[in-house]
Amino acid sequence: MASGIGVIDRVLARVGKRVVGCINRRGYLVVQARSTVRAAPCPTCRCWSGRLHGSYCRQLAERPVLDEQVVLSVETRRFKCLNNDCPRRTFAEDIHALAGRHQRRTRSHARALHALGHALGGEAARRLAAELGLSTSADTVLRELRRSAVTRRKHLPRVVGIDDWAIAKGHHYGTIVVDLERREPIEVFAGREATAVAAWMRANPSIRVVARDRAGAYSEAADIALPAATQVSDRWHLLSNLRDNVERMLHRLGPQLRQAAQQVTVGGVTLGRQGLPRGAGLRGWQRLSDDRRAARLALYEKVMTLRTQGGTVKGIARELSIDYRTVRKFVTSSAFPERAPRARGPTPLDAHRRYIEERIAQGCHCPTLIWQEVRQRGYTGCRATVLGCVARLLSPQGKPASAVAPVRTLPSPSARRAFGWLVGWRKLAFKEPKHVDHERFVQALCKIEPVVAEVRSLAREFLGLMHRRRPREFDRWLERLSKCSAPEMRSFAKSLRNDLAAVRAAFTLPWSNGQTEGHVNRLKFLKRQMYGRASVELLRLRVLGQN
The missing domain is CATH 3.30.420.10 (Ribonuclease H-like superfamily/Ribonuclease H)
Structure with a gap:
């Protein structure tokens, strides 16, 4: 404690004070300080005066010392101004370095509250301050935060x-x-x-x-x-605009996406729900998914009916209380846009799936027995996963999959996933390994809809130009984009031309919005x-x- 008082004494010496006593009063450590100065300058006329008018004590809260709350009782003297032309008759000595005018806490205490307010705000700062021994309220913390306004910048921004x-x-x-x-x-x-x-x-x-x-x-x-x-147009937003326009085109080509997916045969690992009849032998979440699809299909039919009656996109959205983007997607699609099935990642069952198919082909139709055999082979997953796999490989009548074999085709991807397969976006952003089924899907889609191949070439070239920063080649690419057969890409080209100077600056300058x-x-x-x-x-x- 003596060392803490010594530190306080050295700080008070800078403002002409010295510690003369220390008492414990109602849980507070009151440090009494007296003035050592005999004269002070008038704050108005700056004339020195040694004529004492009176004195009073200021109670200033200070930071705790060894878990003891500290209050400084500082004697402050008032002097008479000796300058007859000065409008001020009396003045108090300056202790501005210790505490501000009319403040009831030291600057050190105020800085601590200011730092807590910046980091945590009001209520959280109050709770932490109580743990640190700083008695305060949330309003006081915010008041200290507002009192110290943001300092003016010394460096002008360029x-x-x-x-x-x-x-x-x-x-x-x-x-x-x-x-x-x-x-x-x-x-x-x-x-x-x-x-x-x-x-x-x-x-x-x-x-x-x-x-x-x-x-x-x-x-x-x-x-x-x-x-x-x-x-300077941000490069990430340029790539994002490219992706949005390509995805809008792929939304419009929903039937072609499904047709291309049906032409890609896959192994048992990627087998989805294509072979199962709707509503029969499905789990609760599968029936719920079908119900939601039916509701979405009914909404699609309402939108298309209102559209044929001459309704606008925003007018239909207001009438049906849905987002106008949903209406726009329905209207621009050539058919009902099916939602892509959720992509399944690798599971502990993948290594044993071929064994399960072989056991079913041998005539074993007991899911529990197959689960026990798979466990002996080292399977560490849950029982329900094995039972679900066996149920999918068996027909609803209990016949093996060899008798009623589901069509093993690639699930129709979403527009965003299809975009990643087209231009390699996911491989760049998420390090997704290249899959042969994805490339076969892309080739099938390009064969069904030749405009997709054109858009794919333009998108991949734009990624390369942006990566290598080649503005001259960008101008030639923009000419090709303006003549693209897809209306979404022509719209993208128009937006680039409207902001051409900023887009070109993105190729030549290092600045971006990252x-x-x-x-x-x-x-x-x-x-x-x-x-x-x-x-x-x-x-x-x-x-x-x-x-």
């Missing part, structure tokens, strides 16, 4: 990344701006409209490069406020930590104050 984030998804959005050179956020505010963003950009004319996504509002704001700045997306992720974590109840201004203080 290269920034800008992106939006959801205050309430689907309703209200905000904007975050990141200094890409210094790798730190510099502004967070509500709204993502062009007027709000342009107003902020006008206040920062030093910006030379703006990295953004494909949103039109940010492009318009940069054109208005910073016409001389270079806009940093910005990372800071958006951190911002969302802080927002969820605040349970969505605090204001955007408090969120701004926490995001910008942690740099």
Whole structure:
């Protein structure tokens, strides 16, 4: 304890005080300090005065010492100003280095609350402060956080990344701006409209490069406020736009996807539900899946009926209370878009599946006996998996699969999975090994629908151009894209031409929105930590104050 008091004494000596006593009062350690100065300057006229007017004691809360809560009782003297022309008659000596004006805690104590508020917010900071011996409330923590406003930047931003984030998804959005050179956020505010963003950009004319996504509002704001700045379209969003347009085309080609999948015969490992009759011998979750498909089919028929009556996409969505994207997908599809079956990964049963087929072919139709035999062979999975496998390999009448053999074809993939097989997206992003069945599916699809082969060539070439950064070849590729037979790809080419300068800059400049997306992720974590109840201004203080 003596060492702690010694540290306090050395700190108080910097403001002209010395420790004269220490008493324990109602669970608090009260450290009494007296003034050692005999004169002080007037804060208004800066004239020194040694004429004492009076004194009083300030009670300042300090950080705990050895689990003891500490209160400093600091004597503060008041002096009379000797300058007759000064409007101030008396003044108190300055202890600003120890505590701010009218504050009841030391700056050290306030910094601790400020750090807790930045890291945890209000209530969580209060709970942790109580464990650390800092008696406070959630309102006090937030007040300290707001009191120390974000300091003004010393470095003017030159290269920034800008992106939006959801205050309430689907309703209200905000904007975050990141200094890409210094790798730190510099502004967070509500709204993502062009007027709000342009107003902020006008206040920062030093910006030379703006990295953004494909949103039109940010492009318009940069054109208005910073016409001389270079806009850079984010490369990830360009690839994402390519994927979205190809998937939209594959949604439209749903019947062709199913036809191509039926032409690919596969082994027993990838056998799905194609051979089972609907509604008979199915489990509860399978019947539920069929019921949901029936409801979705009925919705599809309603949408198509309203469409034939002249309804618009958004009008149909309002009438049926569904999302307009669902209506658009139904309308653009040439047939009812079936949902792709869930992909099954490797299971412990795969190594024993051929043995099970051989035992069934030998005449063993007892699932329990087969399960016991498989366990003896080293199977470590559950019993229900083996019983389900045997049930699928047997017909509903109990006959072996050799008598009524299901069609072993590739399950129809979703549009996203088919896109990955077409251009190798999943192999690049998820390290998925190349499968011969997937390549056979792609070849069958390209043979059924030749436009898919054209789109595949264009998509793979775009991935290569983006990876190798070749802007000259990009111009020739864009000409080919504009003449593509698929309307979705021509629409993609039109969007690229509307933002051509920013797209070309993505090939030549090193900047992208990757940093910005990372800071958006951190911002969302802080927002969820605040349970969505605090204001955007408090969120701004926490995001910008942690740099």
